[in-house]
Amino acid sequence: MTIATVKTKSESGMSALSLVYSAMFAALMMIGANITAFVPFLVVGSVPITLQTFFAILAGLLLGSRRGALAMTVYMFIGLAGAPVFARFGGGFSSIISPTFGFIVSFIFTAYIAGKIVEKNGKLHGYIIAALVAMSVNYLFGTNWMYVAFKFWAAAPDAFSYKVAWALMMPPLPKDILLAVLAGMFGHRMYKVLKVRK
Template sequence: MSTKKGLTALDLSIGAIFVALMAIGANITSIAPFMVIGGVPITLQTFFALLAGLMLGSRLGMISMLVYMLLGLVGAPIFSQFSGGPSTLLAPTFGFILSYPIIAFIIGKIAEKNRKLPVYLGASLLGLILNYAIGANWMYLAYQVWFEAPEGLTYALVWIWLAVPLPKDIILAIVGGIFAHRLEKSFLARSQFRAQTNINNS
């Protein structure tokens, strides 16, 4: 039986799967380099971070995203374009990585309290909004304070850059909400994993 203080082998296994999915989603651009616009890689990281919150719950979802972030910061090449290391912390796009544990925790909390489809969809879109808000503000701050800014950079221009991948991310957020909800109803609700998750959250 799991407790609030510990993680079971099942927790660790499922969390590790999501760390791997994040690494894969981050490096889609390695086979499609044209998917980098305005310095922002168009990846599937946000999609998997949203799924982590909805499927794993607030606690394990956040932990899996923290592990992904920390592994990358200590040097594992699992960020976009197979990057990693402490210097990534100063990159203009690090705000998006920083947002993943936050959004996984928040939308996980929402899904834990209500397993209905509209809630999953709303939580997923809220997570996307937070991802973009944190990412855009970090990017603008980085360019203004410690990173050489492109000529003519404005806060509005940052959001114009982000408008390019936004339609894709909205679609994926909706798909993620539907997928997570269907998996919940068809399998997770009756699984050992969900039973122990409910114990952890009780």
């Protein structure tokens, strides 16, 4: 074997450790989707405090754009394959027609964008900005998917409108803004320890 054929870890793609981290974040997403089943007091009013957006952002911040997006893709396909890993222990290919499936797809972009920003700006404020931008992408993609789904293939009341779709997203918004900031702060601190992103 010549020197020219030898590839370093960074050239060949993902190390075994980074694959483990990707699998770990896929597992955290499964828990985060149904955290209220284990901790019932995390329901405020009628709004469950899920941790999916938090973990999707954190995956990008710690693993980087490609590996973070991979972890979220693995999570999505595990659910589509039939494992009950989506919210309310949902799963199966039929989930794709759910009005909220857009949020699951958006987690891939959420992780990718969060990772992309911190790959260029590794300071604390860069992590917080990355988390907030990624959270915004999650809301924009997921809410627009939900609106289109309700209008074209899911049963929706006649009064349902684009404003109503966004109104439905207002109760969890303060929670997700707070968790995004915390993800940015936590991600910045943890990356100094883990340093898995390359």
